[in-house]
Amino acid sequence: MQKKILIIEDEPTLQKVMTKMLQDEGFEIKNALDGETGLLVASEFNPDLILLDLILPRKNGFEVLDQLKQNEETKAIPVLVLSNLENSQDIQRAVSLGAIGYLVKSNYDIENIIKKIKEVIN
């Protein structure tokens, strides 16, 4: 069965590149450009993995993560944070809220990001 990934990312270019790369890998992709929409799509689409940015309009990534984990329908979905914030406080906060991983976007090539995503989803 085709695995489903939800990308919550407000930067159109990053979102476009990730969508293309992951579609080429055979995943079904849905996008959300802000936090509120992300939450809505998450419960309708019921993805196998959520890729979450932290600085987002209409509800930031921390709030989204917290609400995903509070909600019975979405709390089992693994969430991988992809952000350019790299303070250890931010990383710890995301992990304590239930993120299974944290990648700093500017530190990785897209190939490595895709590799990590595949590791997590399989």
Place this chain on the structure above:
Amino acid sequence: MTEKFLESFNFKKQCEQYGISLWQCPSFIFLSVGLLNCASLITAYFVGQKYNQSPELLISIITALSIFLFILGHGLSSGFRKIAETNKSKIEFVSIASHQLKTPLSSIRWLLGLILKDQENLSTDTLSYLNDIRSSNERLIKLVNDLLNVNRIETGELSFNPQEVDLITVIQENIAQFLNLITASNIKINFDYPPEAKVWCDPEKLNLVLQNLIENAVKYTKKDNQKHQINIQIENEEDKWKVSIKDQGVGIPKQDQPFVFEKFFRSNNALRQQTIGTGLGLYLVKSIIKIAKGKVGFLSQEKEGSTFWFTLPRAKE
């Protein structure tokens, strides 16, 4: 109003804000000097009364002098506050600007990854231009990261999570990372290490130190079409492990040696050899090793090469 007045006497808080101790804080020193002055004024009055015909004259002179000192001191401490605030806003500006730069830089990096995925559709020229864009983009990302790290060091916000790190593996990984550059520069790397070497350090920060030192050794190796060597060595030093990286590079002129670890410093020698570089690398190395409770230093002779070394505490057993 009263609160604001009382707040102006909370020197500890004010000085913490600027990251300096109480004894370096102009407003505190100014108040202490003022109190001392008052005390001497009163003493002078009593002494004067006993030994002097007109203590009032003496006191008026001292009072006038004190007022003058007060005005001077006030100017000094408000000047300091202005400078400190300018510095603080500079740090904030660099931090915000750097974060804002990271998103478009990641976009370019990822887009290039996407384009370069299907290389067979690209002409050799296009491919080489794209690779040039990629290396410029990587340089920019490194610069932004360095600036952010320098900012964090200056505000004392650099995170440091020490743990047991296998020094040998980390060095091998870092050498592997530079393998393309090393081969392209006609350099041979020798790595000597003991059977085991575990240190107590933050692994990410240790990577930063090694990346900077190895990259420098490769960058500044003489480009004279001869095969050159870089020797990396781990040695025992009391309760620490010492890593040294020896190159056969251009070396650092004597007059520049005192400044190599300073922020934004670049030797003229280095500029002749290499235009790439920000002068932040060695400043970061020194700051990180200091936080890790190690030592750092170098030996260098112009035209012969340099040996940079650092020590790190051994992992607790």
